[in-house]
Each structure stands twice: as C-alpha cells, then as structure tokens.
Amino acid sequence: MTPDQLRAVREPEERAKAARRREQIAIAALATLKFELIDNTRLGYEGAVARVARDAVAIADALIARLDK
Numbered sequence: 001m002t003p004d005q006l007r008a009v010r011e012p013e014e015r016a017k018a019a020r021r022r023e024q025i026a027i028a029a030l031a032t033l034k035f036e037l038i039d040n041t042r043l044g045y046e047g048a049v050a051r052v053a054r055d056a057v058a059i060a061d062a063l064i065a066r067l068d069k
Helices: 001-031 040-067
Strands: none
Touching: 001 040
16 A cells, blocks of 8 residues: 555544544543533523533543643
C-alpha cells in the first residue's frame, strides 16, 4: 500500500477512536455533575434539560482539553 492509501485507512479509525474517547469523557462528566434545582417554571422542561446538557458539554470539553495537553 502507498502512504496515501495507509493514511486513508488510518485517519477514519483515529477520528472514530477520538470520538469514542470524547463520548466516554462526556458521559463521565455528566455522571459527576452536581445537579442543582432548576426553576423549570421559568425555563420549561426543555430549557432545563438544555441547560444541563450545555453544562455537561462544557465540562467534557474542559476535560478533553486537559487530557490533550
């Protein structure tokens, strides 16, 4: 195989591996969140869920950045 062919095979595998790693970190971050009571009368249920999801993503991004150093 040529180097270009090898790269074409290896890059998708590396991206998939990185995506799985980010997913695992996001799940761990979500599991460690301290859930505070959210006034869902103001935000609504969807707003409250979106806020928790945003917090989890922010934590996961921070963890990934630290692990990638």
